[in-house]
Amino acid sequence: MKKQLIGLLFLVLSASYFQPAVAQQEQDAPFKIGTASFLLNGKPYVIRCGELHFARIPKAYWRQRLKMVKAVGLNTVCAYLFWNFHETTPGKFNWEGQADAAEFCKIAQEEGLYVILRPGPYSCAEWEFGGFPWWLLQKKDLKLRTQDPYYMDRSRQYLKEVGRVLSSLQITHGGPILMVQVENEYGSYGTDKDYLLKLRDYLKEANFNVPFFTCDGVVQLKNDVQKDLFAVVNFGSNPEAGFKALREVQPEGPLMCGEYYPGWFDSWGNAHHTGSSDRMVKELDWMLEQKASFSIYMIHGGTSFGLWAGANCQPYLPETSSYDYDAPISENGSANPKFYALRDMLKKHLQPGEHLPDVPAGIPVQKIAAFNLTSVAPVLSQLGKPVLSDTTLYMEDLGQGYGMMAYETTLPAGAKSTLDFTEVHDYAEVYLDQKLIGVLNRMKNEHSISLPALSKNTRLRVLVEAMGRVNYGDYMHDRKGLQGEVYRISNIGKLQLRGWKHYSIPLGEGNPAFKYQPVATAGKLNEPAFYKGSFNAKNNNDFYLDMRWFKKGVVWINGHCLGRYWNIGPTQTMYVPGVWLNAGKNEVVVLDLHRPLAPRLQGLEKPILDSLTELKAISSNHRKAGQQFGNNAGSLIYSGTMENSAKWQNFNFPLKSGRYIAIEALNNFAEDAYTSIAELELLDENGKQIPRNLWKVIYVDSEELKSQDGKSENVFDLQYTSIWHSQWKDNSPKHPHQIVIDLGAQINISGIKVLPRQDMETGRIKDFRLYLTNKPFKGL
Known part of the structure; x- marks a missing residue:
């Protein structure tokens, strides 16, 4: 009897803190969040999930991609909805064709996969405007991701429409949808928890009755975790530390990584990102040994067709149309070595009665012989x-x-x-x-x-x-x-x-009507122009359009917008789905902002994803020949030592004033030549973060631009997984390493916060110095 009373007391205490386990789900619900695990039909269930976006995959290929997800060893798919993909005009929604989210979920269920729905209203996902419709910006005083009345009203209408289309596909109605996310990574943006609860209530009004959850990064969790919503944590490495952070804010419930990164997205002018297959397999294996759930972001990246690729800021960095992500399933849906390494590991963690299907045959590819575009329309x-x-x-x-x-x-x-x-x-x-x-x-x-x-x-x-x-x-x-x-x-x-x-x-799927003339009679154009031509295809196999004769613009094939190209790289090709080809003649239109080397194209069997032609496409020349950080001891304001961890490092000092700040790394914990930083923040006299919109790097002694996106601006780009990294590919200069930032104006500073690189220890700073002055430093 005593044991029963203790057990009952434990359950009552758990319920009082861990509301999601009881408050938002019926006792007989087919899927529930328990105090220790997810429960599917009353039995413990580990979610092995992978993210892919139906908007980035031609509809005709949805089933093939989902078969690949099942074959790699996953049991669930995560699916974003992009608001701007469905409500391109206020009040007019589209859920047909490529936007048929319900059909995507039904196919997933047919292929034996559950669905975790991420409807927004904010999504991010390197998608244009984070998924918000552009027309919101017509209201000049709009405040996104706040309780701004207009924004909340439009969000409510959108989520109501999502419920109309998808609520019947919840597991509570026999469908595949297990959980629904509330907003996305809000802790990296704000701290208004009432805002999140209102969005949750909008989802309830939209007839969603499966568990709701939020996700955020390790250091942002505290900003949006609350007892009324289940939380999962996002990270790209070190799952033990990630789950420890989750436990600090949510002591009970199943552990889940909402976004685990096997690679990363690409931006114009930066090296192509890749991720370690060995690390991915090792860390996911560790999670499964702990009965922890996860979602791999991305299991298949696909392509941001049309003009749907987004951008990051600080500095402004537009993303490539290719969203390959170095994911286990490549951009064209094929299995790569990372796929097979993941599949071999996941075989060990199947649930009772579960088996892996064979890997589907890959979609064939073809070559297209070089051909000329014969007509031109000046803009x-x-x-x-x-x-x-x-x-x-x-x-x-x-x-x-x-x-x-x-x-x-x-x-x-x-x-x-x-x-x-x-x-x-x-x-x-x-x-x-x-x-x-x-x-x-x-x-x-x-x-x-x-x-x-x-x-x-x-x-x-x-x-x-x-x-x-x-x-x-x-x-x-x-x-x-x-x-x-x-x-x-x-x-x-x-x-x-x-x-x-x-x-x-x-521009986009419908373009202005321009009059064309023969290229041969147009002469040398020195303005933007549309170039048009055609080629014959023997079959409907995929290929990659080689854009290296052109410079910058947009491409259409048979009216389908493939996306943007730019000769600065890293992407030099564009993925062409074979299902968009005609038998025989196919029309190509290329908008080029500059005069191309030649109006010529060809189709390749493999993509070119990592070919930079301008290593300084984004970064200005931060270090001129012979330039060197001099003896600036008179401007030294602080010396300190960091911890060897992935946590934020805080350092405070008496209030100082200046415009130019320099952080100098004297060594690192590995005792080698490298320095890295993920993020750098400055604190004002009240200990609050100082805005970074005017910041500009004016000197860095060393940065890796060739084989890694290690540019110095990464220290204030708002991305915790990107880093400044000193050079290592062709040269490895020794310590000390310095980065100098013009703050844009004289400001008062009472401290700094430094976020070390998150994925590994390499380059983490040990001893450092901080300098501040109102005039440029000596030597610069």
């Missing part, structure tokens, strides 16, 4: 009717979501001067009359350009291409076009340019 000479405004407008002001805009005004005669556009979102070509005088790239924080002396009034044209909207962090209100006032600055003063004409050039 600037075929602009439509303009919208007039005294000052520059955003793309969203014109009712346009994606593509390009042309701005036009008149420059009066005058001496040499500089044009300053405040900010350019995201890539601009500047023309005087018909002459291209330069390019401005947001990735390099370029927003001004020199003007020659003008002897007469001259037409100024600025063609702005919108790349992906920021999908993560504090800079998501990413409106496109020219930002703010435009000034002409000369020795006689500062003149604001007015009287602008705005031309919309929408």
Whole structure:
């Protein structure tokens, strides 16, 4: 009797803390969250999950990809919904064709897989605007991911529609959906727990009655974990530390990694990311030995077709259309060595009565012989009717979501001067009359350009291409076009340019009608143009379109938008699904912002995912020849020693003031030549984080750009898995290593926070020094 009373008391205490186990589920529910494990039909259940996104896979290939997921040894798939993929126009929802989320879930169930649904409203996922519809930005005072009334009302309408389409597919109704996520990684953005609970209530109103959960990274968990919602933790390595952090905020319940990273996504101008197969297998095996559940992000990355690839910020980094992710299932759905290593390990952890099906045959690939594009349509000479405004407008002001805009005004005669556009979102070509005088790239924080002396009034044209909207962090209100006032600055003063004409050039699945002419008679074009041609395909096999003759733009095959290409790399090819081909003639249209080397294409059997042509495509030249951090002892404000851990390291000191800050690594715990940092933050006089939007790296003694994305700007890019890493591929300079940041203004600093690299110990700093000054450091 005594033991029974103790057991009853334990259950009562557990229920009082661990609400998700009892409050949001019926006692006879087929899937429940217990105090120690998930329960499926009353029996302990370990979720072996993998993430893949139906929006990134041609619908005709959904079943093949899901068969691959089953064959590798998983029992569940995680599926994001992207709000902007389903509500492209306010109030008009699309759940058909490529957007048929219900059909995807049904196929998953037919293939023996359960589904974890991640409906948003915010998703991230390196997807355009994190999944938010662009039209939200037409409301100028919008505050995303807050209790802003307009944002919450639109989110509620969207989630109600999600419930209409998908609530009948919950396991409580005989469907495959086990759990539903509330928002996504909110702890990395805010701390308003009432906001999360309201979204949870919207999901309840939408007739979802399976368990709800939240996910976040190890260091952000504390910001959104609460007893009313089950929590899972995201990490890319060190599961023991990740689960320890989860236990600190959620003492009971099954352990689950909501996103385990086998690779990483790619951004333009950075080396292709890969992940260790051995580490992945070892860490997932360890999790399963502990009866812990997981979801591999991504098990199959796929492709961000169309203009759906997003961007990160600080600095601005648009992502590639290829979302290969170095995942176990490659971009074209084929099994790679990582797949087979994972399958061999998962065979040891099958549940009673479970067996692995054979690996499906791969979708065949083909070569396409080189062919020429024979017609061309210049863009600037075929602009439509303009919208007039005294000052520059955003793309969203014109009712346009994606593509390009042309701005036009008149420059009066005058001496040499500089044009300053405040900010350019995201890539601009500047023309005087018909002459291209330069390019401005947001990735390099370029927003001004020199003007020659003008002897007469001259037409100024600025063609702005919108790349992906920021999908993560504090800079998501990413409106496109020219930002703010435009000034002409000369020795006689500062003149604001007015009287602008705005031309919309929408791109995506439906493009403006341009008149084409033969390439042979068009002459040398020095402006953006559409190039068109055709090729014959013998079959419907996949291939990779080789874009190395072209420079920057967008590609369509038979009306399907394949995405963006850019010759800076790392991606030099574009995945072409064979199911989008015609038997016989196939039409290709290529928009190129610059004159191509030749209007020529070919199809390859293998992708080119890691070929950088500009190692400094993003980073400016942080270290000039002969430049060296000098003796700056007079600017030293702190010396300290870090811990050898993946946790945030906090260091406080008496209040100091300055504009230029330098952190100098003297050594590391491995006693080798390398230095790495994941994130660097500064604290103001109240101990609060100082905004980093004006930060700019002006010197780093060493950074790895060739074989790893180790650029110095990673220390303030808001991504905890990206790092600054000193050079190691071709040279390994010894300590000390320094990074110098211009903070953009003189500020007061009372401390720093440093996040060491998360995936391994290599490069973690031991002893360091911190310098601060109002003038550039000696030697720089």
